[in-house]
Amino acid sequence: MRHLTWHKSSYSSDQGGNCLEVTDLKGHRAIRDSKDPTGSMLTFTPAQWAAFTPEYKPANSTDPLNRTSHDH
Numbered sequence: 001m002r003h004l005t006w007h008k009s010s011y012s013s014d015q016g017g018n019c020l021e022v023t024d025l026k027g028h029r030a031i032r033d034s035k036d037p038t039g040s041m042l043t044f045t046p047a048q049w050a051a052f053t054p055e056y057k058p059a060n061s062t063d064p065l066n067r068t069s070h071d072h
Helices: 046-052
Strands: 020-025 028-033 041-044
Touching: 028 046, 041 046
Parallel strands: none
Antiparallel strands: 020 028, 028 041
């Protein structure tokens, strides 16, 4: 699998805890547990991601994952 760039919430700290990371998989999204980066990940279609994250408001509007279900 190609190298993936994972993004963690700006609300997360480096102190451990319960954090999810998200990445872009050519039009799909994937999430994983930041404490287990080599473990399983869940994947979502654009429509599923939009339903999963209806209140998602990125701090940075240039965030590459800030896409709607009709984006690539």
